[in-house]
């Protein structure tokens with residue numbers, strides 16, 4: 139530890155962010171520079187310019203940056219470079235809050251590390267534990283995990299430990315802690331070596347993150363990039379004030395008006411996400427839902443279709459979408475106004491990224507005025523109204539009403555199918571076996587299953 143510096147106290151990087159240089163200038167080795175080039179990463183992003191050189195010097199790093207800033211590259215490249223210098227199994231662990239993020243990070247490790255033969259494994263919930271145990275037994279170089287499932291393996295998988303770990307990354311630390319993974323993170327910190335490098339990335343510096351920083355990092359360098367400036371400049375934010383009962387018609391009007399763009403539409407509930415997706419599909423739009431009641435495979439499938447541009451409209455809830463790497467969103471529509479003003483910033487942050495321009499349109503009904511005022515207060519400005527031809531909207535209402543009716547029916551059918559599938563799921567041999575055993579003794583208890 140450098141003299142005069144307390145353990146756990148962040149030192150800000152001195153120089154302001156300079157013009158992007160090449161990865162080579164940052165100290166990245168040739169083979170990894172080639173990998174970046176192959177991914178189409180011509181110049182490093184701001185967070186990469188700030189974080190990579192200090193990480194390569196062997197310092198702990200706190201990165202204040204959001205998904206979309208290139209932060210994965212900022213921690214993956216120094217780890218891969220260190221791995222090249224001293225090859226070792228179970229070398230690095232990346233903790234991340236959600237399964238989707240874990241897969242995205244793993245994709246980037248694979249892409250950057252394929253030419254040097256790096257093996258990585260994703261350890262997340264919702265996936266068979268046995269196959270994960272087998273993958274861990276092969277001792278990959280890098281593990282990307284959500285905290286809960288990793289702790290599960292640390293406690294129950296024979297022969298698996300992280301006692302030789304060299305790098306720990308805590309990605310989206312604010313969200314990890316907000317999702318109540320604090321206990322799991324503590325458990326993990328206790329079983330990995332103290333003598334390691336740690337990178338902590340977070341969109342916000344909350345009290346909990348500061349506490350974690352003090353507990354887990356040594357003499358770190360703080361690298362902060364603000365994407366807000368860019369967002370304000372390139373993002374055109376609008377609102378529309380409309381009666382609640384015509385929301386669907388206004389949505390269809392806007393989608394027609396702005397046809398040819400990619401859209402992300404935010405709804406407040408899983409049910410409304412599903413319903414609106416069905417409604418739009420009935421009207422011929424390529425819409426796809428993403429929400430927490432979908433299975434993991436379906437969520438990844440939705441996201442991939444949207445990413446591959448096979449679908450132009452993604453409907454999502456805040457929870458399902460936060461932190462996802464969703465490229466090329468031209469327009470964000472707040473179909474249901476966010477109840478927490480901060481979610482507004484997360485949502486509109488999905489567009490106007492990396493220097494591109496983008497639009498956001500917030501639907502404000504008679505019930506949302508107060509929430510909308512709070513948003514304007516938070517962002518510190520009054521938004522203009524999105525220009526509309528009311529008569530044209532009203533001409534849509536009949537077709538929309540028919541599509542609503544069909545969507546309601548489809549939603550009901552989906553619900554029934556799901557319920558009957560769940561009943562059938564319980565009719566696996568195992569479940570029936572258990573049921574029979576119980577029923578053999580006390581027939582009345584059967585209902586409990």
Ligand code: AMP
Nearest residue numbers: 179181182183205206207208209210211
């Ligand atoms: P991240 O913030 O790490 O989730 O990255 C967001 C997106 O930016 C990913 O699709 C990366 O592949 C991409 N990306 C990361 N670094 C660069 C770079 N230097 N140039 C262009 N794209 C990049």
